[in-house]
Amino acid sequence: MAQGQEFKGQEFKGQLAVITGGARGLGFAAARALADKGVQLVLWDRDRAALQAAADALAPVTAVTTRALDVTDPDDTDRATQEAAGLTGRIDILVTCAGITGPVETTWDYPLADWDRVMRVNLDGVFHSCRSVAPIMLSHGYGRIINVASIGGKEGNARAPAYAASKGAVIAMTKALGKELIGSDVVANSVCPAAIETEILLQMTPEFVANLKSKIPMGRFGRAEEVAGLILYLASPACSFSTGAVFDCSGGRATY
Numbered sequence: 001m002a003q004g005q006e007f008k009g010q011e012f013k014g015q016l017a018v019i020t021g022g023a024r025g026l027g028f029a030a031a032r033a034l035a036d037k038g039v040q041l042v043l044w045d046r047d048r049a050a051l052q053a054a055a056d057a058l059a060p061v062t063a064v065t066t067r068a069l070d071v072t073d074p075d076d077t078d079r080a081t082q083e084a085a086g087l088t089g090r091i092d093i094l095v096t097c098a099g100i101t102g103p104v105e106t107t108w109d110y111p112l113a114d115w116d117r118v119m120r121v122n123l124d125g126v127f128h129s130c131r132s133v134a135p136i137m138l139s140h141g142y143g144r145i146i147n148v149a150s151i152g153g154k155e156g157n158a159r160a161p162a163y164a165a166s167k168g169a170v171i172a173m174t175k176a177l178g179k180e181l182i183g184s185d186v187v188a189n190s191v192c193p194a195a196i197e198t199e200i201l202l203q204m205t206p207e208f209v210a211n212l213k214s215k216i217p218m219g220r221f222g223r224a225e226e227v228a229g230l231i232l233y234l235a236s237p238a239c240s241f242s243t244g245a246v247f248d249c250s251g252g253r254a255t256y
């Protein structure tokens with residue numbers, strides 16, 4: 001019997017999830033949704049205070065371990081992965097939410113240091129997490145990887161070139177990874193939200209955020225819980241025939 005079969009009908013019983021950027025926003029919403037299903041959590045984030053607050057909020061619901069970590073550091077990501085796997089002997093779910101927007105600037109005025117920073121967090125960070133965790137999932141024959149990209153990675157919002165490039169690359173990397181995993185019951189998919197009401201919106205100018213909202217046919221920002229609902233499906237045993245795929249959560253903005 002394939003490893004994933006053991007969860008059929010029991011959904012998330014006995015599973016452990018690692019969530020990067022899990023201290024707030026979409027990562028925290030995904031953590032809460034998984035906690036409600038009884039999934040044991042390991043939250044990674046570079047913000048220690050927010051990690052503690054997240055753990056305090058989730059501890060009544062499920063077992064939570066926090067680990068302060070900067071996902072741009074591949075060696076520490078490796079160490080944190082081994083620590084997480086040591087808790088139950090396996091990692092069943094990886095959700096990569098750690099991300100930043102970078103400044104609102106045209107390509108020609110975009111500061112080189114910001115380009116580097118955005119690519120390191122949004123792209124290298126997802127790569128580091130996947131390359132550390134995927135072998136653990138393969139070793140026990142089951143896993144669900146969800147990389148949070150963005151509609152900006154498909155469409156390229158003006159004055160956010162590094163963000164668009166990093167998220168487009170996450171989509172492409174996830175397509176490659178999803179194909180590499182075929183033959184196991186480990187799948188990897190990406191999620192593309194449009195603008196969702198979280199603190200990340202504060203990293204951009206109000207004009208830029210208003211423009212993002214105006215592009216959404218439903219005429220409103222998304223809610224973190226709405227993205228978490230999609231992540232919950234992609235993290236479940238039921239998501240067994242999709243890999244390397246791109247799932248939108250964009251209030252009707254995405255057209256492909």
Ligand SMILES: NC(=O)c1ccc[n+]([C@@H]2O[C@H](COP(=O)([O-])OP(=O)(O)OC[C@H]3O[C@@H](n4cnc5c(N)ncnc54)[C@H](O)[C@@H]3O)[C@@H](O)[C@H]2O)c1
Nearest residue numbers: 021025026045046070071098099150193195196198199200
């Ligand atoms: N909110 C949106 O509108 C939206 C839309 C599309 C995609 N996304 C993507 O979803 C993901 C989550 O966004 P959010 O809205 O929850 O943002 P957020 O700012 O609310 O939360 C992001 C979390 O990631 C952490 N983080 C940032 N850099 C890190 C690093 N180097 N190492 C470890 N942790 C780090 C932050 O401390 C924070 O807790 C991001 O990748 C973002 O690009 C968000």
